[in-house]
Amino acid sequence: MRKIKPYLSILVILFSLQIVAQKTSKSNTQDLSGYALFGEKFTVTKVLSKEEMLKKYKNLKKGDSIPVQFKSTINSVCKKKGCWMKLDLGKGESSFVKFKDYGFFVPLNADGKEVIVKGYAFVDVVTVEELKHFAKDAGKSKEEIAKITKPETTYSFTSTGVYVKK
Secondary structure (H helix, E strand, O other): OOOHHHHHHHHHHHHHHHHHHHHHHHHHOOOOOOEEEEEOOOOOOOOEOHHHHHHHHHOOOOOOEEEEEEEEEEEEEOOOOOOEEEEEEEOOEEEEEEEHHHOOOOOOOOOOOEEEEEEEEEEEEEOHHHHHHHHHHOOOOHHHHHOOOOOEEEEEEEEEEEEEEO
């Protein structure tokens, strides 16, 4: 009996830790029943707010890339295919999101919707040609497109999966 007691104690401790771990992991995940998935399915954990994401971007240098999940609102979507979107970061800043390997698109009417994205954040320099292309996709006028004359440093994001609030 004395030999069994230590083993029983260890089993009780391990069982208790398992229950605590399950409760913790459930509290870190989010209910996604009101969201539509585009791209790869992913577990939503450690989601940054748009303000926290802006701080991360401010600390990145060209060439840096970090894996991250964050929640924001869609400012605009490509009006031709839904192949990119701009997400609000607050303070007049936005993140330009493309989708990994051009593998999926978001709805053309998703402007203003809440999203949770997973992927890689980085700082990029977008050429004048690309800026004009994106402006055309966004439905900008010829006059607005003509005003684009210099490259732009952007907060960029390559997404592997997106949850869009229905």
